[in-house]
Each structure stands twice: as C-alpha cells, then as structure tokens.
Amino acid sequence: MKRPTIIQRALLLTVVLALTVLPVSATAKAIGDQLRRTMAEISLLNSQMAQRKTDAAQTRDALAARLEELKTEARKTSQEQGIKLAAKALKNPRIYYDLMLMAEIQAYIDRYTQKISYYRIACDRLSYLYQQADDDLKLVDSLSGMKIDALIAQAEKILDGYLADAQTITIQPHSLKVDAPQNMWEALE
C-alpha cells in the first residue's frame, strides 16, 4: 500500500483539527440562540432609544437657553422703549420677531419634552422585555420544550414599533402648535 505523502498527512491533520473546533450541534441550542439573538436586539434597541432620549434632552436644553436669551432681549427692548402694551410691542420689529421666534422655540421644546417621555417609556418597556427574555432563557437552559414563540413574537412587535424612532428623533414641523406673538407677549409679562 502506498504511504500517504506529506501533503496528504497535513491535510488529514488539518481536517481533524478543524472538525474538533467546529460547533458540536447548532440545532440543539436553537431555542436558546434565538432567545439570545432577541435579547441582543432588545439590548441594542434599548441603548439606541436611550441615546435618542439623551439627544432630545440636550437639544431641549439648548433650545431653552436660546428661549431665555430671546426673552431677556424682548424685555430689555420693551423697557428701554417704554413699551408696555401688546399693540405697541407688536409694532416694534425686534420685539415682534423675538416673540415669533420664542413661540417656535417653545413649540419645539414642548415636542422634545414629549419625545423624551416617549423614549423613557420605550426604554422601560424594552428593559422589561429584556428581563422577561432573560428569565425565559434561564428556563430554556434548564428545561426542554420551553415555548418561546409568544415571547419572540411580542418582542418583534415591540422592536418593530420602536425601530423607526431608534435612529433619530422625528419631529414634523407642520404638526407643531406655535403660539401667536400676542400670547407670547402676555406670557413674557
């Protein structure tokens, strides 16, 4: 019988080594893996939503600071020019445009406040879902025949619902409620 060559020996050795490192069985832990994947997705989405919430809070704070600057300028202008009535204030271009911008900024601040609340609730729900999946995973590791279809479906539904808001904060300007300058003047006083 012909002796195997060096190449044949090397190939044989390599195949044996490769087979030893391959996963033993993927199907045996399919359920656990599926649950882990879902948990990873939940965790990722949770972190994204938390980041969006932080972004919204930062933007809102910046807008609030800008709003205060405008208020200060409007008050100073009205005091310097002795303007106390809304009619006269609205005839002053600086005060008028300050009030208009203040109204828009206030509308955005309100919307960012809503968004912050929305993201907070989303993070809470995702945390709860993650916790539920983790509990089920412990059971899957210990027991057999665990049904996780309902949980997976629920998780996918929630993930799909939040996915659109995970990448960026969505605000549609035409949906904002912007006050009239007259109301802003009254609020200023």
Place this chain on the structure above:
Amino acid sequence: MKGKTKESDSENRIIDTDQSPTHAEPVIHAAARMETTTTANDDESLDAEQQKAFESIMAQIEGGGADADTEAPSDDFSAELEMVVNEAAAAEAGGPMDETGNESDQGLDADQQKAFENIMTQIEGGGADADTEPPSDDFSAELEMVVNEAAAAEAGGPMDGTGNESDQGLDADQQKAFESIMAQIGAKAPEKPSSEISESDSTAVGANEQENHPTDVIRDQSVAEAEAQDVSDDINLILDAITSSNEPVSVSATDADFPSPPSALQSGEPATSEENPSPGYPTLPSTADVNSGPTAIKNVRPEAETVEKATTSVGGTRKKAFIALAVAIGLLALAGYVQWRLKNDVISKAPLSTADMPRPDGVAAIPPPAQPNGPITVDLPPSDHAQLKTAAEKLHRLRGTLLEKQTEIQALRAYYQAGIDAEIAGIVEILHKTSPSEVAFGAAMDHPLISLGLSAIQRRDNYITKLANPLNDLLWSSESLLFYARKSEMLALMVGKTSDLDIDGFLKQVDEISAMHGRVLAQLDIDAVPSSPLELESIWQQIVKRLQEPPHRGGKALPVRSAEDVAIWKNICAGDFSQKHNLTELSPEAAGCLAQWKGKDLFLNALTQLPADAARQLAAWEGDWLGLNGLKELSADAAMQLSRWKGKKLSLNGLSRLSPRVVAILSEWQGDQIELVNVKQMAHWENPNTRLFLSEDLHRGQNTTRK
C-alpha cells in the same frame, strides 16, 4: 551513489565552453578516455583496437590540425595533446597490446574503425569550417550515415569468431547510443531549454528517457553499471562531441588520468558543487554561465542534469514540504477563525447577568451594549447643518448691508435736522438783532435770510419725513433677516439629532426672503413717497413760539417747580445727600452744595434738565463717576461746563441726539469714558483717549464709516 557522484564530478569538470577553440580536442579526450577505460576494464583486445583507433585519430588530428583554418590552437593545447599521446603510449607499453592488435583490426573493430574514419573525415572536413559554420543538418545527415553503416555492420550477423562477448556487447551499446543520438537529433533536443530538460528528466520514467535524451543513457549506465563502462560510452562521448563540434569542448576521462585545463575547469564546472568532493577545483559562478551557448547546454546536460536532478529532487521535496506546511497552516488558521467567530457569537448572545439587568427606573440601568452606540448614532448630517449655517451667515451679511444703509439714512436725517436747528438758530439770532416789527410772517418773508432759512427748513423737514419710510422698511427688513438667521441657527441646533425638519423648505424660504430684501435694498427711493411739506408760515409760527421762550443759553436758573426739589436742596446744603437721586431739577446753589459730596459716584438720573450755571457748579465735584442719564437734551453751554469736570466716567445715556457742536465740546473732556448708548446719530468723536460707549448700531455704523 558515491560512484555516480564522482563520475558526475569528473564529467562536470570536462566542460569547456570558451577555452578550447577546436573541435578536435573532445575527440582526443574521448579517445584517450576510451583507452583508459578499456584498460581499466581488462579488455585487452579492445584496448589494442582502441589504441589503434586512437593512433589513427591522433594522426588525423596532427595532419588536420595543421591544415585547419581555424585559429591555431595554443601551445598549451599542443602540449596537452602531446601529453595525452605520451600517456597513451605509456599505457600501451604496460599491456600486451601488440598481441591482440591484429585481431582487433578484424570483425567489430573494423566497424568501429569505419565509424571512426567517417568521424575523422567529418573532423577533417569540418575543421576548416568549424569556426564559421554552426552544426548543420548536413552534419546530422552524416551522423545518420554513420549510424546506418553501423547498423548495416550489425545486421551482417553476429560477430565473427574473433569476436567475444565484449565485442557483441559493444555493438549493442553502440547501436543503442546511435539510436539515442538520432532520437536526440530528431527531437532537436539542443533547442530545448535546460529547465524543460531537467523537468522532463526528473519526471520521465523508463525508456523514454533514453529515447529522448541520449545523455541520460550515459548517466543511467554509469550509475547502474559503473564498473562495466565500456567503449560504447566513449563512442557516445565522441559522437556527442562531434555533434557539438561547432564549438570546442574539452573532454577528459578522469581526474587522475587527464587533468583538465584550468581554464576549462574554471569555466565549465557547474555552480552546484555542494556534492563535489574535490576541493581543488574552483566552482563556477553560476550555472547560467555554463549554459551560455547551445553547445554548452548540450555538453553540460549530462552533468547538469545530474546535478539539476539532484537539486530538483531535493528542491522538489522541499517545495512539497513547504506547500504542505502552508496548506496546513492556512487550514489551521481558518479553523481558528471559525472557532473565534463561534466563541464571539456565543459571548454576544450570552444573557446579561442579573446585576447588569436594567432597573425598573430605567435610565441609568440600561444594559451596556457600548459597541453600537458609536457607529449607530446618526452624526450630524453635514449637508443640512452646513447649509443652515451658510444660510444664517448669508442672512447676517445681508442684514449688515441693510443696517449700513439704515445708518446712512439716519445720518442723513440727523444732518437735515441739524441743518434745521442751525437755520432756526440763525433766524432767531436775526430776530433778536432786529426790531420786533419783523415778527410778523409777511415782514419776516421780506427778509431774505429769514425766507431762505424758512425754505431750507421746509425742504429739510420734507427730506426727513420722506426718509422715514425707507428707514422703517430697512428696520423691519433687518429685523426680519435677524429672525430668519436666528431660526436657521435654531434649526442647525436641532437638525443633527432630529429628522423630518423641513430644511429644504426653510432654505428655499430663506432664499426668497433674501431676494426680496435684496430688492428692497436696491429700490430705496424717496421720490415715490407721498409727502406734504410744512407750510412756511407754520414753520415761522414755531420759530416765533421758541422766540417767546426765555433763552436757556444765558445761564439763568430755571424756575423751581417742585417743593420737593427745594426740600432736597436744603437737605443737601445741610449735608444730607440721601435724597440727591430724587432731584428732578437743579439750581446753581444746590449744585454748589452737591459738589461737596465726598463720594466717588454721583447719580442724578432723575434730572431732566441741566442749566449751564448748575453744570458749572457741578463740575467742581471731585468724584469719579457722574451719572446724568435722565437728561434728554444737553445744551452746548452745559456741555462746555461739563467738559471741565475732572472725573473719570460720565454717563449721559438719556440723550438720543447730539448736535455736532455738543459732540465737539464733549470730545474735549479729559475723562476716561463717556456713555452715550441711546444716541442715534453722532458726529465723529475726536478724542481717542476717552472711551466712547455707543449703541451697537451706532458703533457699527461708525466703524463702517472709518473703513
């Protein structure tokens, strides 16, 4: 193996590509080698025949060498030939060559002799042309003829009775060698690259080697039958030498019998000398030098093939080992990578520990998948952000242009107003100098200076009125642009982390607004503004009204209207300065008392008028900061008195307008700073040592004017 190596070495050393110019030399060496070989093989009868052939060859060479057209061989070569002959003679004397000499002339020797004669004929014929003509097909044809003759001799039946076994063996070998030669010639082996030869030699198995490469026949026989090396090999060598006779080749039998010329050794030894046991010979620089010509390739081939084969076999083994090692390493790396990926997947999919679980209160207990935070976070879309910033800058620039135009128009209005004041002052001066009868409008119009003055006032007032409209337009336009610029900055603040903002729509709106206000700026015109100039008589009535008022410039104290002010004056003069900031009017006496105030700051912001006499008294105060922010007007006389004050800071923020004369007077003040933040128009400030605090718009306008 050892014998083969030794033979290879000896054969390697016989190669000469450059130093042996004649084609006769290989024949001589081959013949000599043949003789020594046969002597060593105890075949006396053959030795005798060979000796005879050798002598014949030598005779031919000696005869032909003189006739050859080629360059005369060197003296060394002749000496070498003589040496070879002498050695052959010595060998002949040592054995019974003469006894078998006659027998050797018959039978097989005759064929050989015939072949040799043909060869010699070739040598003689080719000697003259050897240097000028390369080996041609004619020569091959002649070789073929020699082969045919040898075959014919062999076909005549077995050798005669004088032939022995060795004789029969010689024929077979010879025939075999000739067939190999013919196969080589037919296959044009010399044209084959040496590398291919080596490869074919190393890979070919069996009889194909003999058919394709006669040199392999020699090599195989020398390996397998080292001790039975016979004459056929020598003939082979001779024929090989003949076939390559276009270039001289030096052939030597063994190191001991035929010391090769040093030149041949230096140039003909292959570089692969690691198996060369003889350290006495220098090695070649490289094999490529040996293979520099076709003849060299042909002659080197047996030796080179041996070495190449050995090298190839060693190199091939190493190559295989390297390939196998590389493949094994690659597969192991692949397996490791697969394992690493699987491990990472498992880690990433592993559940978080309970300690890492998010807390119900949410924010701080979010599980830390830190990796996706960076790349997934949507960075600022530079296009939108940059566009908004650019739009804001564009709006600010346009607003700056509008403000410049606004300042320019305000300066015009102030100029016209100052002209009106000057005209009125001139008219009043004229009226004071003339009789009261001229107070009537008709009489006043008869006075040319008064009538012209009234017309100038009317015209300038009309200009001021007309300029109000474009000024107002510019004000609203500039404020509108400021609004959009601020909005653009606000959107730039949000656009990085917020989507669905209608940036494109806003930018389009900005463009429209910019274009509209740009048109407004280009279409500033007062001709189209409807205006109704004041009647001259109305102007005259205003002047008369002012004429009837007591003059302020005379320094007379204003009448005290407030009992409260009187009470404060008394207190001040009594040393109580606590109510000084409530003063609305100031008498010169009260001002003199107030000048005794030892504080550093004196703020009289409730004062609305400051007579010159009071100002003169007040200028004696030795404090640092005097605040008169309630003053709406400041006469030149009062300004003159204030300019003599020795303090550091003067606040006149209630003034909205200053005549050029008052500005010139205040410029002479030597304090550190003066505040005029509400002044809308002002002439050039001449005093660089005093810091001037103006409104933002006026300050910008003054800077623009300076540029």
